[in-house]
Every structure is written in structure tokens, then in C-alpha cells.
Amino acid sequence: MGGAAILLLTGCSPQQFTVLNPVGPVGRSELQLIILSTILVLVVIVPVIALLAYIVVRYRDKPGNTAPYQPQWSESKKLEFVWWSIPIIIVAILGTVTAEKTFALTRPPEPTNNPMVVQVQSLDWKWLFQYPGQKVATLNYLEIPTGQPIEFILTSNAPMNSFWVPQLGGMEYTMPGTQMRLWLQADQAGTYQGRGANFTGRGFAHMTFNVVATSQDKFNQWVQKVKATGTPLTEAGYQALVKPSLAGVISYSSYPMGLFENVVTKDGGGMGNMGK
């Protein structure tokens, strides 16, 4: 309560707690675990601090203190049984839910036969998103349709980064020579901030991007518009992007065939294992 009051006083609005305001099933599932674990640990924190305060006041060494003093008392099977049990029970509950959710999150949040795929590359210091289904690409922003699972396939052609859109759900690393999968979904239209979460050098702090979630119709219109008005990403253009620099937002009407796959495999990386 005190904490909430302080936060309001400092002018933070509840919407700014992106992790606590998920707009899709992945983020919501993770938030449930955050809430459950918070409650479980409060069950320990509050009594322990209260007990500490009580003991420190009650057993102070001052003249006239009538509290019992038993300097030799140092064993109690009953008491020790109690405090071995408390954390064991908490860990058992939390461990069970954690296991269940860890497995669930490797699958799409809703059953899907032909999911929409976005290939993500972290570069120094920009994000390149390719849409293999739509054959378009974007730099430093994402456009996704709402109401359906999106399969993000991640790699890096630069130091490792981590792809994170807190309101959609938790992050996954982008790693060179590897492709990894992350399922996310937005149920509400809106613009959500994404960022790199693993340090990659000088420009790291600027590796942010917006995720624009819209209806399927509007998404399709956007694809058509990019195809019509965007510039093509050429091999030479890609090599320029790989060089360390900052960049703005760009839409690409096409990209070289096999670009993503080449980045993953160029130095012996494997396409087979997607981690999950």
C-alpha cells in the first residue's frame, strides 16, 4: 500500500508498468506467475519481519527485562520441522506452476496451423524484421495483426541482444549462428514499445522499436502500402545495415532471398534447433 502511494506520488501512471499491463495471452500468463510468486513470498516476508521486530524488542538486554532467558536452549525438533516445511511447501507450489507454464509457453498461445512468422535480426544497433509470408521487411518497427499468435524467429548478426516487448510478453535472446523461437500475441490494437534487453555496445540504449498491432484488414493494407511505397532491401543495402550505426524507421518492399537463413548458417550455424 505504502509502495503504491509512493509510486502515485512520483507521477507514475499504472499504464507505464508495461509488465503489469499485458495485452496478450503470453504476457498475461507470465503476469499470473508474477502475482502468484509475489503472494507466496509475502507469506514468508511479512511474518519474518514481524517476528524479527518482536524478538528484537522483547529480548533486548536491558535491566529489568522479564522476558525468559535460556542461554543453553539451541535445539527444537518441532520448530525446525516447521521451518523446513514452510519453504518446501512454497517451492512445491511455485515449482509446479512454473513447470506447467514453462512448457506451455513453448507452444503457440492458441492452436494455429499456419502461423504468421516474423524473422528478427539484431544488428549494431538496429532491429531488422522480415515477413517471409508477406515478403516485406521493416527496420526498427514492427506491424502485427491482432488476435493471432505470431511466431518470432530470432537471430543476430552482431553481439547477442534480447528481443523484448513487455506488454506482449517476455523476452528471448538473439544469438549469432542460432535461431530461436518466441511466441507472442496482441489481443488489443495499439502501439507497444519494444527494446533490446542485452547490452551490445555504444548504441545499445537506442535500440528501441514500436510494435503496432492492428486488425488483420489494416495489417493487410499496411503490407500493400509497404509493397507499393517501400524501397527494396538489396544485398548491398543489408551490408550497410550490418555496419555499426544508428538508424531510423524504414519499410522495405522486398528483401534478398534467403537473407535470414544465410545469416544463421554462414558460419556453421544450424537451422534445425529452435531451442524450444
Place this chain on the structure above:
Amino acid sequence: MGGVKQFLSHFFVTGPFEIGGDVSIGLVSLAILFVLTRYKLWGWLWRNWLTSVDHKKIGIMYMLAALLMLFRGGVDALMIRTQLALPNSQFLGAEHYDQIFTTHGTIMILFMAMPFIFAMMNIVVPLQLGARDVAFPYLNAISFWLFFFGAMLLNISFVIGGSPDAGWVNYPPLAELQFSPGPGDNFYLLSILISGIGSVATGINFLVTILKMRAPGMSLMKMPMFSWAVFATCIDIIFAFPALTIALGLEFADRILGAHFFTLNGGGNPMMYVNLFWMWGHPEVYIVILPAFGIYSEVVATFSRKRLFGYTAMVTSLLLIAIASYFVWLHHFFTMGAGADVNTFFAIASMFIAIPTGVKIFNWLFTMFRGRIRMTIPMMWVIAFIPNFVIGGSTGVMLAAAPADYQYHNSYFLVAHFHQVLIGGVVYGMLAGMYYWWPKMFGFILEERFAKWGFWLFNIGFYVCFMPQYPLGLMGMTRRMYTYPAGLGWSSLNMISTVGAFVMGIGFIFIVLNIVSSIRHPVKDTTGDPWDARTLEWSLPSPAPHYNFARIPVIDSRDQWWEMKQKGMTKPDDSTPLAPIHMPKNSGKPFIMGVLFFIAGFGFVFNWYVLAGLGLLGVVITLFARSFDYDTDYYIPVDEVKHSEAAFGRS
């Protein structure tokens, strides 16, 4: 001429902060040289300190170095917090910010926390065990000087060559030549590789000391809890540090020898580094926290005037934590694509650690329960530790829940968590230990007035600094970003956090003032037992004579000294005749070896292989010289022991 100029401008880093650093280092060095020369202290320094193999003196040197590094790392922290206080701040650029958070992390873990625990181990363990030194005193001195010159190597990078800037975890491929050219990152690798040799040696040294050098009658289950904690720590050191040495050694091969273990190109695999690093990195946090747990156990029993509650459970939990610490390393990278089965295993293993840790907390509470609590400075740090660690440990359990971690990873939630356990756990523990054993080290007690100011400012500052970082993480702020825009709701919390950091800094100044004023007006400890304490070290005069025990005591209970006092004794039994005492001789070779390692390391940093080769050759020659040195020990004659004991009013 132009070449020389260009070389110098690369060799010496230029910029306002670096020139400030140059000037202050220069002035401090001059001041030290002046004092040593003016008061003719060079011989004293060499004979009594630099060549000493006495565990107590080595411990004191470790502690001074740790406090110095706490200051350096703390200044780094204040610069970080100043930069982050406001959005779009221009105080530090990305370049400086990256260097400063890298050195902050590296120094605080490897060159502050590690020497601080080594200080406590060195000062206390032989005294608690009834031993006259550690098992290998000469090796102990080598450990110290390797640590010291490793730390110096990292610290000079600020003014010479440039500091490392790839984060204290030094993940490749960012830390590889392609992305981090120049000597900066080499400083990181060489300084830790050199000091790491010393750390492993210390682990072996204290494990052997504890297993082989306990006084007669002290079975393992009669051993004081701090020594048990050190035993568990040593197990972790011996098996964890080799993983770090290999990880950094391979990265060294990449950077210096042109290998491709972890590079972006050429088939390197950075994931291998991440695994090796954390196979050391997670046990490492237990390496630094377990000795702190040992200190809390000693202090809480002494100042509750009561036996430590649940001794057997305390030992069991220490060993469970030490062993379980090897099965949790992957929780540092749940988000690097391990399968659900792997993540689940490591999530539950990480939560499991909370069980023995929780048990320890309850046992400390029930040591105080039905005791008589004296609010001394060491005890205040213990009592402040408990709520801090309960909260920090709990957020650790929350982070262990893998799917929740996908949202916390690398965010300020994580930053708040590990600072809370490392400061609230380790630093509080080391300060408690410092205040507690200070009279045993120096023969006088640290005064209470400034100590209390330091305590309260540091504590309040801690919560003001780190509590806002939990919500910042939930707002999406990630670590290691040198700036952030306005309008995300992060600004006010960051400002509060910065204020807290400065309050902690003022707290630290009070602790230093506390030490200085106590040196000027010492409250002498004439009894050797100022706290009415329980374990063997308090049966000795303060400071302990260099041979520690005139007669090796015979042990029959856990709280040996307390039980002796209960029987009406005021000093150890002196009815048996004295015998000559076998002691190791001082040696300058460990110091020289440290210098030579420093020269070799410096050579590798700048790819000056002739210099590096000469340094290593010198190391080998020193090793040879030592192995043909047969004059390594001596006996203190009975008369000298009698004379020295008489000075303490004993016989």
C-alpha cells in the same frame, strides 16, 4: 616524433575524468612516497607487511584493499547513478558509461567482495581453529599478491590504455576483437586470470587448514560456524574458479592468439562462454555470501548471549547450498533458448536453494529468541541484514520462476534483486565482521557514534536507492542503458534512486571517519574479549601474538571459550610447560612474483610479447628459486614466547 605522440595519446587515456584520475593517483602516490621516506618506513613496510606470511597481516592487507576497492567501485556507482538521474543526460557519454558500469561490476565482485571474504577468512579461521597459521602460509602470501596486482592491473586501465567496456560478464562476441578492439578488454581478462590463480590457491589452502589443523578435540561438529561457512566456500571456490579460468583463457586465446572459440565469425559459439562463465558465476555468489552467513552466525550468538540455534541444521544447510549452487547456473539465461525441460530443472533447482537459506534465517531469529540482545554495531548490521535478505532472497525466488524471468531478465528488477542480496547479504556481513573482529586485529574497538551514523545512512540510503529499481524493471527499464528518454515514467524513480545512492556514499564516508577517529582516539581492548564472546579467538590477547597460541588448546565443546568462562577461567590454561614454536619465515618472493605477473599481464594487454615473456620467465625463475630455498622456517625459543606472553599479562 609523431609516432611517439600518437603512441602516448593512445597509451594514456585523455579526457576530463581520466586527467582527474591521473592527477589524484599521482598525488596519492606522491603522498605515500613522502610519508614512507619522511618517517623512514620503507624497511618497516617491507619487513612487516610486504614479505609477511602471517595470516593476520595478510588478512588486514586484504581488508584494506577491499575497502579501497569499495571506494573505487562506489565512485563508479555514483557516476552511473548521476548519469541516470535525469532523462537524456549528458553527464557521461555512452563510452564512459559503458566503461564505468563494467569496472563497477568487475571491481565489486572480484576485487571488493572476494578480498573482503578472504580478509575475514585469513584473520579469523586459524584463530578459531586453534592453529598458528594456515596450512600453506607462503602460498597464502602468493594468493594475496596475485590478487593485489591483478586488481592494480584492472585499475590502471582507467588512465592507461582505456577500461574494458563489455560489461562485467564480458560476453562474446561483444568482448571479442571485432567489437572491442584495443587493450581495454585485455585488462579485464588478464587481471582476473592473474587474481584467479590466487583465489583457487586460497580455496585449497583453507580447505586443508580446516581439515588438518584444528586443535586437538575439535571434531568437525565442534567447529565454530564461521569456519564451517569457510569450509563450504572453499568447496565452491575449488570447483568453480577453474570454469572461469577456462572461459577467460579461451577468450584470451580468441583475442590474443587469433582463435575462434566464441567469435561472431569463423564458427565461434558464444553460448559456450555463457555456460562456462555462469558455471563459475553462480557458485561465485555463494562463495561471497556463505562467509557472510558464517559471520552472522558468530555475531548473533555472541550478542544474544546464547548458543547458536540449530547448529546441525546450520551445517546441513551450508553444505546443501554449497552443493546445490552447481545446479542452478542456467537461471542466468533462461531466455537463451534452452528447452522447457532444461529451464524447468534449473528453475526448480534455483527455488530449492531458498529452502536451506530460509532455514538459516529462522535459526538466526531463534538464536535471538529467549536471548539477551545487545545492540552493538556488529549486531545492528546483522539485524539490518535479515529483512534486507528476506526481501532480496524472495525476489530471487520470483526470478527463479522461469516464465516470470522472461519478463525480469536484464531489467532493473534483476538489478535491484542482486544488489539487495549482494549488499544486504555480503557487504553488511563483511561490515559486521569488520566491526566484530576489529579489536582482535588491532587491539582497539571502533567507536560507536560515527559508526551509528554510517549504519543508518547506509541502510536508509540502500532502500531509497534500490527499492525504486524494482518498479523500474516492471516499467521496462533494462540494465546497461546509458540514457533513456523522458515520458516513460522512469524519471522520478531514477532520481530517487540516485539520491539514495548518494546517501549510501555519505554513509560510507562516515564509516571511514569512524575508522580514522578510532585510530586517533583508540579505546583499547585490554582483555582480548571485549564482546564477552564465545569462540577460541577471544581467548587470545588483542591483537593476537604472531604465533597465535602459546599452547595449542584442547577442545571439548563448540563454544569453547564461553564454556571455559562458565567454569570461571579468565585466560586459557597455562599450567603445561611451553615448547619452542615452529613458524614459517617471511619471504619477499610472493611479492616479487606478483610484480612479475603484473609485468607479464601488462605485456599481454598491449600485445608486447617480449615484455610478457620476460614477466613469465621471471615467474618461473622465482618458482625455481623457491624450490631450492631450504631456509623457510624457524623456531621461536621458549624464552621469547614467555617474554611475549608476559607482556599480555599471561605466562
